[in-house]
Amino acid sequence: MGIVAYGSYLPACKISAEEYKRAWGACAAPIREKRVPDIDEDTFTMSVEAGRRALSSCPADLVDHIAAVAFASTVPPYEEKCIAGGLAFALGVSGAVYAADHTSSTKAGVEALVNVWNCVAQRGAGGLGLVLCADAPLADAKDPLEHGLGAGAAAVLVGSESVIAELEGHAGSAMEVLGERFRVRGSSVSVDMGVREYMVQAFERVAGAAVSSLLSILGRKPSEYDFLVLPPHYGRSAFGLARRLGFAEAQWRDAWIYDRTGDVGAAGPLLGLAAVLDIAEPGQRVMVLAYGSGAGAHAVSLAVTERMRCYSRPPSLRDQLEQGKAIDYLAYLKIRQML
Amino acid sequence: MGAHIPVPVYQRSLAQRYLLVGWKCEECGAVTFPPKGVCMGCLRSTRFSPVRMSGRGELYSYTVIAGGGAPPEFSGQARAKGRYVVGLVQLAEGPRVIAQVVDVEPDEVHVGMPLRVVLRRIYEEEGVVRYGFKFRPDSA
Numbered sequence: 001m002g003i004v005a006y007g008s009y010l011p012a013c014k015i016s017a018e019e020y021k022r023a024w025g026a027c028a029a030p031i032r033e034k035r036v037p038d039i040d041e042d043t044f045t046m047s048v049e050a051g052r053r054a055l056s057s058c059p060a061d062l063v064d065h066i067a068a069v070a071f072a073s074t075v076p077p078y079e080e081k082c083i084a085g086g087l088a089f090a091l092g093v094s095g096a097v098y099a100a101d102h103t104s105s106t107k108a109g110v111e112a113l114v115n116v117w118n119c120v121a122q123r124g125a126g127g128l129g130l131v132l133c134a135d136a137p138l139a140d141a142k143d144p145l146e147h148g149l150g151a152g153a154a155a156v157l158v159g160s161e162s163v164i165a166e167l168e169g170h171a172g173s174a175m176e177v178l179g180e181r182f183r184v185r186g187s188s189v190s191v192d193m194g195v196r197e198y199m200v201q202a203f204e205r206v207a208g209a210a211v212s213s214l215l216s217i218l219g220r221k222p223s224e225y226d227f228l229v230l231p232p233h234y235g236r237s238a239f240g241l242a243r244r245l246g247f248a249e250a251q252w253r254d255a256w257i258y259d260r261t262g263d264v265g266a267a268g269p270l271l272g273l274a275a276v277l278d279i280a281e282p283g284q285r286v287m288v289l290a291y292g293s294g295a296g297a298h299a300v301s302l303a304v305t306e307r308m309r310c311y312s313r314p315p316s317l318r319d320q321l322e323q324g325k326a327i328d329y330l331a332y333l334k335i336r337q338m339l
Numbered sequence: 340m341g342a343h344i345p346v347p348v349y350q351r352s353l354a355q356r357y358l359l360v361g362w363k364c365e366e367c368g369a370v371t372f373p374p375k376g377v378c379m380g381c382l383r384s385t386r387f388s389p390v391r392m393s394g395r396g397e398l399y400s401y402t403v404i405a406g407g408g409a410p411p412e413f414s415g416q417a418r419a420k421g422r423y424v425v426g427l428v429q430l431a432e433g434p435r436v437i438a439q440v441v442d443v444e445p446d447e448v449h450v451g452m453p454l455r456v457v458l459r460r461i462y463e464e465e466g467v468v469r470y471g472f473k474f475r476p477d478s479a
Binding site for chain 1: 353418444468475478
């Protein structure tokens, strides 16, 4: 059981940290630039694009075997509506599917992956499940939290045949944490009470437990991983946790796309995974760590298979990062409808 | 004056708007899009089977809509972007469709440029997001 195909999508518009410096005197997030959904894009359209790229990278008839479609985002286009149902239709998946929406947390993308994984495993051979995650979190223009928020989407097709990366195991951890990034009902903006040190402690406890638990389940050491996908938490605070757990920078460097995309919320972990799958070779191992404020963490372990050699990869994240159209801060405020 | 499309009418055309499903003539093989009562290829046959088009094509002609010229359902987009491109797109399967051309500066648009379909928000009415096809430059 594992990943059969994947796809990533970054919206074309991007804004640099320099623009924030010009507008506010400083950029509050450790980014070089970040991605911005255009005025006619949302988490539905970005999911469709990532999904189409994943499905274009494998035989066309596989779409007829998709039995589950899961969508993940902290900002679905509707607060009530089965978004995954619309996505299944938009991707040409027939109606006989299990459709699931995962939201309210930046670990929703990995929740959707675990859900589809279980779902496909129950069905037995031949069944496929599609995970679509897209995010474009928003905060108030006057809030420093806003500076780091980006946009993007990733899609993963899960199945039991022609697997390019085997799903080896997963482990979670959770506890009650108050005041860390949240959005109240009916509001369009996320807020954070900004007590950084206290929140980093909570993050290290919850996320650290998920990683340790996964290592213990699989009987592995951090050094056995070639790649580690880390979630952004106050920018780079996850680096400290990773070091303490025994990982080194070389393991997370290629998966750390935050400084070019911004915080992509629920799509972050699977976008980081896409960046890894773009370059990973058979035999290499990947750990993906997702974190949702409030708080929950989930770690997933994957091993790249020989099958990767004959897989025709989708457009790479690296190429997409080199492309794009730079916009200024005023244009940004307009297309994000913050003015 | 905007072109009001009631939700049930939009619902009936979702396969065209999301998936570019056209009608292929069972006699001459031409694809008619959007579906009509008679084949636009042979102008005789009324027997069709649905076919999902590739979404690839090239720009046949275009115009640039400036802020004041936008219909009301597109005024938000025109205000935010200043201007936008509307193209007549020659699809690989034959039909020509009118759609916005996105992810490109109006000054960089040229007739004959290869295009690929994308799904985008067209506008919102009655609280319902109307998604549909637009085209972006095809780099592949």
